[in-house]
Amino acid sequence: MSQLRIALVQMNIEAGNTEANFAKMEAKLEEAAAFKPKPDLIVLPEMWNTGYALTEIRKLADPDGERAKRVVADFCRRHGIVVLAGSIAQLRGDGVTNTLHVFDRTGEAIAEYSKIHLFQLMNEHLHLESGDTAGAFELEGIPAAAMICYDIRFPELARKLALGGAKLLIVPAEWPHPRLHHWRTLLQARAIENQMFVVACNTVGESGGASFFGHSMVIDPWGEVLVEAGEEETIVVADVDLALVDEVRGRIPVFSDRRPHLYN
């Protein structure tokens, strides 16, 4: 399959209120599934179960992600839709990770990725444990990858994923004001330099003392913004044709022009 209809759930998250967040997430998934034509892939934002309630995160985190996995896998099975379940605060033993899960149309788990770069400005490093594996996976035959929020400041990670074959980079986020220009510029740069689609789903609203601006967007491999949300709760949809990746990579052969022996 080279064409995908992608829906981004840009939702408000209540810091610390997991019940409200689960209810909202389930309602939003149903809302997205009712779009005509139905999306192939739905993306949720970062830490949608707890928000940035970091001081209570051990108490709030989902043990092994079991609740989130059960609810999302059931949704995928019922609707025949792939879901990249943003990320959740996930309890693993004594620690908590910022982890996303991907389920295929039958509800089978196809990928899991834990945020590698913890964001010190919001104290993530004091409360969360980082992942230690890059987030590459295959989505309906398409080489894809995921990074979470702050990860997009690390071009070497995106490049590694692109060199591994990724054509579609999916980025759940909880990215706050006042750095909208960083958000937009970094996402576009990752798309242009790696000649791949970038799909970024942010949150909105006030939570945990921060204000999140939304602007979820889908960017094509030429750097064009196909869809960009505003600052309210919404679901935005874009149709992407993965064939464009090969076309752009053929037009400007960045990958074969690399001279890594000079800069690795």
Ligand SMILES: O=C(O)CCC(=O)C(=O)O
């Ligand atoms: O890098 C930034 O400016 C924001 C990152 C962030 O909010 C996060 O990783 O949660």
